[in-house]
Amino acid sequence: MTTALDLSAAAALLRAHARVLVACHEAPDGDALGSLVGLGLSLRNAGWDVVLWAPGDSPLPDDYRWLGLDEAKRLPPADASERLLVTVDCGSAERLGSDGPATVATASASINLDHHGDNTCFAGVNVVDANSPCATILVLHLLRALDLPITLEVAEALYVGIVTDTGRFMYANASAESHRVAAELIELGVDPAQIFRRLYEGKPASRVQLQARILSSLELRLDGRLAVAYVTLADLDATNASEADAEGVIDALRSIAGVEVAALVGAPRSGEGRVHKCSLRSAQPHVDVARIAHAGGGGGHTLAAGFAVEGSAADVVVLIERELRGA
């Protein structure tokens, strides 16, 4: 497991660079976007010239729009090579998408701020702590190292990363530190009930309709150790929902008695041919889903990981079953 906590080197590098490019991983979640906005806003408030980069071409999730995502670029800016690149919640240069490796290689300097155990330490300075519940807590440590004020907007963005990555303080990573930092952010003005409403309430009916269809595809395999469900293009068309609306279904799969691994197999996106993506969650402390994801060429955390394979949905299941049988 990777631990490389070079916070003071990261702070020194930021002090030496007036122009910064902050980037998160493709298909970003709440922690990635909370880190992106929290760090970006805070640096800008203190006078840095900041560009936000959220790589990819599918729309950013509506749940997090209120963070102020409209300014985020989807492609690296033309002057990327002249900026200090700071990546957040991103385990490898490849997770920044197809422009990732070249952008990392040509950046004037780089900082990698992350909590994935399989982080490749791809940057010049790596602040990687696999024991951190989320990336936004590492962002907070960096802001403190720089002695920057935490405004309410920044505090809300950081809080989002904690809430989403700890499964609303229910997963094994919901440590004392996650609660302590949450309490600090609440003292700075964050209203947990308001954040809950923004993240989880007032959603379109199409989301629940999509989730109902996905749940109806549930299969229990390997004597109930593996719960699999599928998102198909027909589901997305019939409900007029997006793939991101499937988020949360996997928690229903992992809640089933006897299940060790929950798997949600995604529909291939247009232009991706037969590439099937798969999200994995561990339902038992001793089951490491990152190991399964690595076997499929992906990565992630012990309890939450993912991979993609060129092949059918059935090929995805074959791979998981093979790894789980060997476990």
Ligand SMILES: [Mn+2]
């Ligand atoms: Mn994260």
